[in-house]
Amino acid sequence: MTQPPKPSGSTFPSPKGEVSLVILISGNGSNLDSIIQAINNNKVHHATIRAVISNRPNAYGLERAAQQGIPAICLDHKQYENREAFDNALLEKVQSYQPDLVILAGFMRILTPGFVRSLIGKLINVHPSLLPKYQGLNTHQRAIDAGDLEHGCSVHFVTEELDGGPVIAQAAVKIDSTDTAQTLESKVRKKEHKLLPLCIQWFSLKRLTMIDNVATLDGANLASQGQRPTDDVLDDM
Numbered sequence: 001m002t003q004p005p006k007p008s009g010s011t012f013p014s015p016k017g018e019v020s021l022v023i024l025i026s027g028n029g030s031n032l033d034s035i036i037q038a039i040n041n042n043k044v045h046h047a048t049i050r051a052v053i054s055n056r057p058n059a060y061g062l063e064r065a066a067q068q069g070i071p072a073i074c075l076d077h078k079q080y081e082n083r084e085a086f087d088n089a090l091l092e093k094v095q096s097y098q099p100d101l102v103i104l105a106g107f108m109r110i111l112t113p114g115f116v117r118s119l120i121g122k123l124i125n126v127h128p129s130l131l132p133k134y135q136g137l138n139t140h141q142r143a144i145d146a147g148d149l150e151h152g153c154s155v156h157f158v159t160e161e162l163d164g165g166p167v168i169a170q171a172a173v174k175i176d177s178t179d180t181a182q183t184l185e186s187k188v189r190k191k192e193h194k195l196l197p198l199c200i201q202w203f204s205l206k207r208l209t210m211i212d213n214v215a216t217l218d219g220a221n222l223a224s225q226g227q228r229p230t231d232d233v234l235d236d237m
Ligand code: GRF
Pocket: 025, 026, 027, 028, 029, 030, 031, 032, 061, 105, 106, 107, 126, 127, 128, 189, 192
């Protein structure tokens, strides 16, 4: 029997009232998977993933998307002359899906100011530290080296300042004396898998916005470190 065609982001509009998501990745895509599961399990409502785009051809996240019938696209940054050329092509591809929200879920490239400005208020990122601590890379080792007692992850709106946009929410983990960068990364990653879908749920319910560089939830300005959802709220995601 012939199978009906799978919905394709470019030809099938999202159902009315659904928030359209485009997810950018570079690698494994475990955060992508957590978003897919949260939508499938009705933990995130009114949201449809229109496309997953990777800048690396071998990103496993592309397979995860394809297995779910989600358009999985690679734009290999190495095929472009420079950062601007790649970001222009990426922006054009992203905009073709008319996204309400673009999610950087392990997208490991610095974006040009022009790209960020075109999507301001619609672009969020998950970062593996309790911002403003440890912007950039190697966050787990840096937290251990500093003797910190806690570490965690942040979801924030993306602005032109790298890892510096308004924080939406954070989740913390304890650093044990036996933790290595690897064990800490795995503890933090588990929190990311709850925190990012929760923030997407807030956005899709129209509870979350960024106005004049300030993140607001339910109409109230968020503190500089965003919300700290309780473990109960996170575990429910
Ligand atoms: C995550 O730790 C995220 O915080 C960082 O990149 C990693 C991506 O992991 N920005 P995955 O590809 O979602 O598994």
